[in-house]
Amino acid sequence: MHPAFSVIFLTTLIGVGQGLFLALYTGQLYALANLLPAQSSNFYAVGSMVSLALLFAGLIASFFHLGHPERAWRAATQWRTSWLSREVLALPAAMGLIFLYGTVHFFDLTKPLFVISGTLPVDFSLIIGGLGTLAVFGLFLCTAMIYASLRFIKAWYSPLTVANFLFLGIASGFMLAAAFSAYQGTSLVGFYGTWAVIATLFGLLTRVATLYRNGQFRCKVDLKSAVGVHHSQLEQKAQGFMGGSFNTREFFHGRSQRLLNLIRYAFLLMVFVVPVILILLAYALESETLPLLAFGIQYLGLILERYHFFTEAQHPQNLYYQSMA
Amino acid sequence: MTQLALVIDLNVCVGCHACVTSCKEWNTSGWAGPMTDLRPYDADPTGVFFNRVQTYEAGVFPNTETYHFPKSCLHCEDPPCVPVCPTGASYKREDNGVVLVDYDKCIGCKYCSWACPYGVREFDEQQKVMKKCTLCIDRVTDMTLPESERKPACVLACPTSARIYGDIHDPDSDVSVAIREQGGYPLQPEWGTKPSNHYLPRRKTRIQIHEDELVRVDNPLKKEELPTLPEAGETLDDVAW
Numbered sequence: 227m228h229p230a231f232s233v234i235f236l237t238t239l240i241g242v243g244q245g246l247f248l249a250l251y252t253g254q255l256y257a258l259a260n261l262l263p264a265q266s267s268n269f270y271a272v273g274s275m276v277s278l279a280l281l282f283a284g285l286i287a288s289f290f291h292l293g294h295p296e297r298a299w300r301a302a303t304q305w306r307t308s309w310l311s312r313e314v315l316a317l318p319a320a321m322g323l324i325f326l327y328g329t330v331h332f333f334d335l336t337k338p339l340f341v342i343s344g345t346l347p348v349d350f351s352l353i354i355g356g357l358g359t360l361a362v363f364g365l366f367l368c369t370a371m372i373y374a375s376l377r378f379i380k381a382w383y384s385p386l387t388v389a390n391f392l393f394l395g396i397a398s399g400f401m402l403a404a405a406f407s408a409y410q411g412t413s414l415v416g417f418y419g420t421w422a423v424i425a426t427l428f429g430l431l432t433r434v435a436t437l438y439r440n441g442q443f444r445c446k447v448d449l450k451s452a453v454g455v456h457h458s459q460l461e462q463k464a465q466g467f468m469g470g471s472f473n474t475r476e477f478f479h480g481r482s483q484r485l486l487n488l489i490r491y492a493f494l495l496m497v498f499v500v501p502v503i504l505i506l507l508a509y510a511l512e513s514e515t516l517p518l519l520a521f522g523i524q525y526l527g528l529i530l531e532r533y534h535f536f537t538e539a540q541h542p543q544n545l546y547y548q549s550m551a
Numbered sequence: 552m553t554q555l556a557l558v559i560d561l562n563v564c565v566g567c568h569a570c571v572t573s574c575k576e577w578n579t580s581g582w583a584g585p586m587t588d589l590r591p592y593d594a595d596p597t598g599v600f601f602n603r604v605q606t607y608e609a610g611v612f613p614n615t616e617t618y619h620f621p622k623s624c625l626h627c628e629d630p631p632c633v634p635v636c637p638t639g640a641s642y643k644r645e646d647n648g649v650v651l652v653d654y655d656k657c658i659g660c661k662y663c664s665w666a667c668p669y670g671v672r673e674f675d676e677q678q679k680v681m682k683k684c685t686l687c688i689d690r691v692t693d694m695t696l697p698e699s700e701r702k703p704a705c706v707l708a709c710p711t712s713a714r715i716y717g718d719i720h721d722p723d724s725d726v727s728v729a730i731r732e733q734g735g736y737p738l739q740p741e742w743g744t745k746p747s748n749h750y751l752p753r754r755k756t757r758i759q760i761h762e763d764e765l766v767r768v769d770n771p772l773k774k775e776e777l778p779t780l781p782e783a784g785e786t787l788d789d790v791a792w
Binding site for chain 2: 227291292293294295297298300301302303304308309310311370372375376378379410423446447449451452453454455457459460461462463464465466467468469470471472473474479541542543544546547
């Protein structure tokens, strides 16, 4: 498939935004259980706004993929069947809840509403955060299922696609949370950094499994089945037109195998190896800037990762364009 | 229920592209139009076609057969492009099974083209919406036309009558009889999309090739070089249809 930068930025930016929100809420839960020092409401409020800004940037990026963005509101109507429609609903839902979560913290509306069994004080932020977490996981599922539900594109048609979107989003979000707390001078760098490393390692596991899987399988449909001529020597002589067409532009990446190999090694290094080393170094050196660098490199790596994700996918329609393939 | 479809006889298609030009002519000025042509006289021309004819060759010289292979939307009975559409712009008509796009609802996200394994949907760069074969819905449902003209433009244009049009759910229709009696097959049946359009296979022909006939006798410059023929191997007659 031809990688579209609008979609690459959409999926990576909202991934980071969602992960960051999960990091904030996780931190709040830990603080509630007295496992972490409680943070100022400003920390949560600013963090939520950063998360919201990332989701908004993703939303803007997605519009560049549309031929008619002014009709984008229509895209919410087919939620019964289309994962794209479901994403269009889940994204504003998550954004709204994250906005509310940030607002509640900003105005310090965190007085307990009631206390469960005398130990667990429940306030607005806890409830909204819980709902936000559900929305965020739902959004991860919707975004990934847009690709994982296409049964003809075998490289994507796998639960691993969902796992990758989830783990890489969480990893980059927690990485940003670590950078954010380092920048704010709070004591949560170690906590967020640890979870970022754990999520990154899970992501490494599923992404390498995907690469291995995609290197192994063969498509069950071949040119014989596509044309219906069951002869072992079948060769395309003409594709029916001399210039390009939508089919030859949309479904071919036109990049050399060499470049793709380079991108693969680059993203494996930039998403999984370098950030982990940097965050460990940051922990050892108590550095304030290294977590930020770790996040920056991981995010650039994620752009390459998504680029590779698209070029990896072989569309069965390419069978009809043997002279291109 | 009616399911309109085309049946394409590969045994008689000669690859003249009359269906392609006729389709373009009719549809560019009809309900589905325009069908954009960008840079038609430049180095990199491109445009929208609902129907494209490709050419494949089976076998090894001299035992070869050329297949001209017209492909347009197959109007699947279970079209994968319809459920993925986020706006409901892509739909299958209840009354005759034709898969269509509502251009006023299409947002141009191209998701339907990703979901179609046959690559028969094309994005119009100028109108920014998805386009595809309509089976000439404006012709075939136009009751003011005489019945003999209530057919897709490609069918009317085909000089060898390689294209048959009708209701594949009616067991007595031309298309159903042709599929039944001539072994009509769908494309990429593995996906379970149940394409309505079918193809009729080549019928077996026998050719006698004498080796001395492969070289022109009056070839004074002796420029002609023959490829070495394979001693043994698959011939066209060994292929299971």
